[in-house]
Amino acid sequence: MFGRSHKEKHYSHRAGWLRAAVLGANDGIISTACLLLGVAAAQATHEALLTAGIAALVAGAMSMAAGEYVSVSSQADAEHSDLIIEREELRTQPDAELRELTGIYINRGVSPDLAYQVARQLTAHDALRAHARDELGIYDSGMARPFQAAVTSAITFSSGAALPLITALVVPGAWLIPALALTSLLFLLILGSLAAAAGGAPIQRAALRVGVWGAAAMAITAAIGHLFGTVV
Structure with missing residues (x-):
C-alpha cells in the first residue's frame, strides 16, 4: 500500500521564475518593438532608430530588475514578518496554535479526532512550517526570492528586446x-506558446492572448509615431 509511489508532473513550482521570465521577455519584445515602430513611423534616421532601441533595451532591463526586486522584496518582507509573528505565537501560545491548526484541518473535511492527530504530529515535526503552509499559505516552493526575480527579469527582458x-x-x-511588426508578432506568439507549454496551459489560447495585445500595442504606437512625424 505504501510502496513505490508514481511520479506526477506538476507545474506550480515553476510559478515564481516563470512569471518573471514571461513578463520580462514579453515586455522586452512589446516595448522595444513599439518604440522602434513609433520612431520609424516618425521618419527618424536609421542611426537614431538603433540608438533609441539600444537605450530602450538597457533602460528597460534595469527598470525591470529594479521593479521586480523591490516588489518581490516587499512580498518577502511581509512573509518574514508573518513568520516572526507565528513563531512568537507558537512559543507563547502552543495550545492555542495546536487548536487553530486542528480547526483548519476540520474545516477542510478531516474528522476532528484525525485532525487533532495530524496537527499534533505536524507540530511535533515542524510546527512553524505546518502553520506557514496551512495557516498562512506560505510554501517553500512559492516563497518570494527577490534576487532571482530581478536577474530573471533583466535577462529575459534583454533577450526579448534584442529580437526586434x-x-x-x-x-x-x-x-x-x-518586418518589425510581423517578426515581433511572431516572437510574441512563440513566447506565448512556450510559456503555456512550460506552465501546462492551453497553447493556442495563450499565444492568441499575447499576440492580440502585442498587435494592438504596436498598431497604436506606430499610428502615434506617424502622426507625430507628420505634424513635426
Missing part, C-alpha cells in the same frame, strides 16, 4: 516597419 532590435539592424529601411 536585431530586426531593425538587418532589415532595410523600406521594409523596416512591416
